[in-house]
Every structure is written in structure tokens, then in C-alpha cells.
Amino acid sequence: MNFIIIFADDLGYGDLSSFGNPSILTPNLDRMAMEGQKWTNFYVGASVCTPSRAALMTGRLPIRNGMMSSPNRVLYPNSANGLPESEITLAEQLKKAGYKTGMVGKWHLGHKEPYLPTNHGFDSYYGIPYSNDMDITRKLTPGNGYWELWTKLYDQLSIEDFNVPLLRGTEIIERPANQHTISERYTDESIAFIRKNKDHPFFLYLAHNFPHVPLFTNERFKGSSKGGLYGDVVEEMDYQVGRILEALKEEGLDKNTLVVFTSDNGPWLPTEISGGTAGQLRDGKGTTWEGGMREPTIFWAPGNIKPGVITDLGTTMDLFTTFSRIAGQELPKDRELDGYDLSGVLFNKESSPRKEVYYYRERELYAVRLGSFKAHFITKGGYGKVEKLYHEVPLLYNVDQDPSERFNIAEAHPEIIEKIKALVKEHESKMVKMPDMLKDLESGRNVP
């Protein structure tokens, strides 16, 4: 069975029509959800870019592989490091099982040569090495600084305002990358990869730049949506996803290809009108509230996957484990993995083996979900002047009954807090944290 992961960037839980958005039309993803499984309790490994992608690629909490840091949180164009060579990526794992592996899109696990996708198990790479808003060339002034780019100037930006490079393999082939056409070109590259490898098991990792700011679309999608420029960008992404599914059908590969769609973290709320929505979930990107780490997720493999809405737990780290099992590739035994095999849910609608979620931020365990219950030991807002609060008695929410985390039930349920604390104790007894690899910068400060 082939595998395709389509990864959006900063897409909010509530940004797709099938996940409740009233203004943005996403017919391709909606159909994908209807024909496949729509997962409503699916999490990422961190609420910002680099550690979330590290979790996806390694099947491990990013605290284990050095990709979780404070205060940098993500890799920057002046970062010295990247995902350690010692990590086994999903691409390397599937290569062992004989898969062809291709990566298209945003990597953000190290832009220096040793850390690029082609040195982490991918046969080919075409994409940008870090976020599309890095390398800003536009002059920022007080009152017209970084955040104003998205809240005020979002529809006046040009691709020349960002000196982001486009790579093929390890070579820069375009700079600045033309972000107007990049989603289309990512899709072209992906389809070419699919067609080239149609007679061979393959793994394709397509990580779109958008809807992370800056927002650019193909000319055809400009003004297409009632949801504004943000809506246009999401609607183009939906269209580009549709092209991938269409290509699979044309090549007769839809029956033996498992496609997963999700995003790296929740909406970047301080970008205001340039950001998405977490729907009814609380807060967004950067936080360990549900809006930061629960993502709209769809599994698709018509005829193989039992269609339906899945409210059980899953995470991006489970893909490493699940794909390995499906591909018949033994899991590495020399390291702790954080994934579960979800294939029973996908193919037989069994209940998910995952019962817990760990919400790490900046090298600390902020919150833990066990079944329906989530305990916050530390809370902190996403961006700007935010207070970090340590909760001696953790905040406790039933996030199934109260997904907006409105009603703290800690006082009524000390026994659940005790259970979660015991789980944490066991978790921490086995936790080996790798030193912070993101803190080393080659020069100066970063934006933002």
C-alpha cells in the first residue's frame, strides 16, 4: 500500500467546510472526508512548526529528538542545526521496506545540507526549507512591524518581500520562490512523482506552505472565496488536494494508496484576518489548548478504509507506527517511539489503541489528556505578552463534553487528576530528553 501525507501549515480546526467553516468551500476535502474517515480528535506533536514536523517524521515526541526549544521554538534561517542524523525518519523506515520516497514542500527540519530531506531518507526533494514568512526583505518599522504585515498589509505584499529559497534536492533553484504558483507546482511535482512510481510502493510527503502567512494564491483563486484572501488560499489548497486524488484515480492507485490530510498546528490567531479559526476549540497555534494541537484530519483509501467520523484519539506520531505495520516493516527497537498502530481503526473501525496525549511546549510537559479528560499543569497564551501559570492543582476539562475547555472540573474529580499524575510519573520515568538543538543561532535575533 502506498502512503501520501498532505500536510497543511497553520490550518485551523474550523477552516474546512466539513469541519464547520461557514464561508470557505472545500468540496474536495469534504468528499475525501465523506469517502474516508474524518478524525475529530487527532493531534500533532507540538503547537508550532519545527517540533510538530519532527514528531510527524520520527514518530516520537520532539522533546526526544532535540527539536523542541525555548525560546526559539522553531528553526530560523540563521539556525545552525537540524533534525539529528541519529533519528530514523518515516522516509528511512519505509525505504527499508522497499518504498520509493519523495518529499515536496516545506521541510523546516534544518536547511543546511546534512539536514535536508534527501539526507533524511527521501529520494527526491522539491520545496522551501523553512517557513514562507522567513527571510523578510521588506523594511519593518515601529507601527508597521512584523504583525502589521498580516493584520494591515496582508493584501499588499509581493513575493519579493520574502527572500525564501526554493530547492530541488539540495540546490537553490529559485529565490525568492514564486509563492503565487507554488501550491500548483508542488502538486505538479507530486503528481509526477506518483506517475513515475506507480508500479512501485511509494511514500509521498507533500507539505504545503499555506495557509501560513504570507498568503499568496494562484491568480485563478484570487477572490474566489467569501472567506477573503485566507479563504482563497484554503480553497486553492482544497483544489490542489483534489488534483492529487484525481491523479490517483486516473492511475488506478486510489485502491492501494492511503492518503492522510492534516496540518502542523492550529491557526495563528495574532495574524487576525490572515489567520484561520479553531472553530469551537480554545486558542490556537503556539499553545497547548485544544486549538493549538488538535487538527482537522482525514484518512482516505476508498474500499480499504471504513468510512465514518472517528472521535477516538490519534496523533501524527501514530503514522510512523501505522505505516510501518501496514508496510510490514519492523519498528526500531533501540529507541522509545510514541506512536500507536491505528490500522484497526482505519480498516475495521476498532477503537483506537491510543488513550493519552502529551502536550509539550518549550521543553516542558504542559498538559496531558487521558481518555476524555485533560489536565493542564502549565498554561500560557500563544504570542505577545502572555503569563505562564503553573497550576498546583491542575485545571481539568472533559474535552469530549467540553471541547472549548470552559468548565474546570478539577474540584469535583481529584481521582482523575491522581490517575493522570500517575501516568505522568510513569511517562517521565522513561523520558530521555535530547538537548535543545534549536537554540544555536549563527547570528543575531530572529523575527518574530
Place this chain on the structure above:
Amino acid sequence: MNFIIIFADDLGYGDLSSFGNPSILTPNLDRMAMEGQKWTNFYVGASVCTPSRAALMTGRLPIRNGMMSSPNRVLYPNSANGLPESEITLAEQLKKAGYKTGMVGKWHLGHKEPYLPTNHGFDSYYGIPYSNDMDITRKLTPGNGYWELWTKLYDQLSIEDFNVPLLRGTEIIERPANQHTISERYTDESIAFIRKNKDHPFFLYLAHNFPHVPLFTNERFKGSSKGGLYGDVVEEMDYQVGRILEALKEEGLDKNTLVVFTSDNGPWLPTEISGGTAGQLRDGKGTTWEGGMREPTIFWAPGNIKPGVITDLGTTMDLFTTFSRIAGQELPKDRELDGYDLSGVLFNKESSPRKEVYYYRERELYAVRLGSFKAHFITKGGYGKVEKLYHEVPLLYNVDQDPSERFNIAEAHPEIIEKIKALVKEHESKMVKMPDMLKDLESGRNVP
């Protein structure tokens, strides 16, 4: 063509799976949305029960028919009045076109005999005359008062705590109504009505009591949902809707019956865990924010309705106009109607003729939507200690791009405010308000 309106009570915009709920499973309504049209910008005539139902039944803003009041807002068991006889209900209108008419469920437009459904155009009636939380028999004490029933005691209530009557025609046949079985019995009655009239054009108005508090379900649904008791109740409603659609299919009536599903107003947020969610929409029941008046709405008529997601505007008042046109019944000429004919959207996916929405509350015009833009002239919270604010410069939101009403753009768009003000001027020049018919009580104060 037959017509069925299924009306929920206090259902939030985000309470159905297809409208983004992560915990509550509503497979029947989701399938209905997929086979039909899912409307994401569909409004009610008021954000509380009685005036909203008056708007639905008459196709007119409730300010025109006396059913909009301050401070009572809705009818109570000690109210003296009801919907004036001079009003033409949708049932009377369709009767003129030869339809059989049946009403099942909560009426709330007057419980005294002259105001009951059978005196307002319905051939038959089976249901409760006002809200299921009225007639409280349980002793309320300070600290264990009205709101604590829903926030603290919600799963300890029994049907004997509410002395609500169940009527057939104009006779009380059960008191207190057994609310555990009432959704099932409403559906049984509805299906009996459908089968009885299968060879004749019919109009059925089925108004469920739930998910308005108190929450009761059939024993089979107790604990069925991850969404708690509220989720159980919504999942039972979904199941009961499925039974109606199934019966239509069995009788071969699905091809010539138009079914509309919506709710009377948004979620009752102060009931906390006993209430729903408006998803990303702001606030809820009682307010003129989007969460109060925009409802999850589905039109279904397989083979007749062009399936899809509709982001154009519609309101419950449009049903009077639309059904009349489809039934070939001329609209009354002696009064102002507030509806538009939506049949072009339903059958041909034309754009909606409706471009504006008036948000009235307590006899005043609080807000107006024109196209994507909504101006708030007055704002006020839903319940409790809430400040009423008159905005000299109205708050202005682009509710397509910003459905959560977060970013006031009044300063940047005075020209849009001028346009909306001109619309208001014209609207008010033709407005004849009927005196407040809800203010007259036969005794004492009401709860809440």
C-alpha cells in the same frame, strides 16, 4: 410537493458533526446535508423562542405581529395572549392551496385555546404548548436556583420536576409530559401523519422540545454520546430525524417532499454543560451576535434539490414565501411580508435573492447585515448582568471573512455604514410595529 419543517430548540450552529462538532455524531443529519443543501448563512427571525417561531409561522418579522417584547421576550404559562388571529400562518396559507396540515411538538405561540395550532391552520396538533423548562415544580433556593438546575443538577432531574402538559388538539392528555419518550412519540405521530396523508399534499411542522433544557432522552440513548447528556439528546434527535426520512423513502414520498431542518435560535450558553455551542460564531441565544441567530440548516429533497453547500443568505421567514410559490399559492397582498423565494437556489443553485438580514431584539433593531457586512447599532449580552450599548458609530464586521465578529472595520468603511443606514431608513419608513402582546401576564413574575 409536500413540506416538512423539523425545528430543533436551542440547537447551536456547531452542534452537528457536519457543522463541526467534534464529539457529537449526527450521521442522519450529515447524510441529509450531503444529499441536500447545507446552508451556512441561514438565520432565524429572533434569538429567542416565541418571536423566532412567530417569524417562521408568518413569514414576517415578529415585530410586525406583536410577538416581540421587552422584558418578557417569550410567552410564559401565565401569559394572557398568543399569536394574533389576524396573522396568516404558513399552515393557513398552504391549506388554501389544498394541503393537509399537521403540527407535532412545541408550539410556544400561545397556550390558550384561541391561539393553539388547531386554531391557526393546523388540522391536528400533538405536543407541548410552551418550553419544556416552564412550570418548574422543584423547589428553587438561593444557590440552587434556576441556573443551577442546568449547570449542577442537570443529570439529577426527573420529569416530575416540570409540570409541562402534553396536548392533543386542545386537550391536555398527559401532565407532566414524559419527556424521556417525547422525541420518539413526536416522531411516531409525525410518521403516522405522513402515512395517513401520503396520497395528498401535506405540510408537517415537527418542533422538537430539545436540546432545550431540561435534557431527557430515551433510555437507549443515555450515555450513547461522547458529548455527555447534551450529546445524547442531540444524537437521539438525529436518530429521530433519520426515522422521518426513512418513512418518506418507504412510502416513496422522498422524491416529492421538501424537508427543512433548522433550529429556533442559538445555544443557551449560561446553561453551560447543558447547552450547545455556536462553533466559531460569537455568543448565543438571546443576542444579536451571529451565534444567537445563525442556525445549522439543511434542505433535503433528493432528485429535486441540487446538492451542495450554500453560503448565500436565507431566513426562516423565506419558507413562507418559498413554499407558497412552490405550492402555487398567491402571497397575501394586505400585509408586509419579510420573505424571499429561495426555490431558485434550491432547485437551480441560483444566487439567493436575499441580500439583507434584520436582527431585532426586544422591539428594537440591533443590527443589520447587508451582503457580507453586518452593522451593530446596539449590542447587549445574552443573559445575566449585561450592558446595553448604543453605538453612535456602529460596529462593522465582514461576517463572511470574520464570522466570529472579531475585527471591527467601521473606521475603514464609512461608505458601507452609510449604505446600511440608508437601508435601515427605508426599512423603518415602511415598518408598522404591532403592540407588544407578550407583556400581559395573568399573575406574578416568571422564571427566569
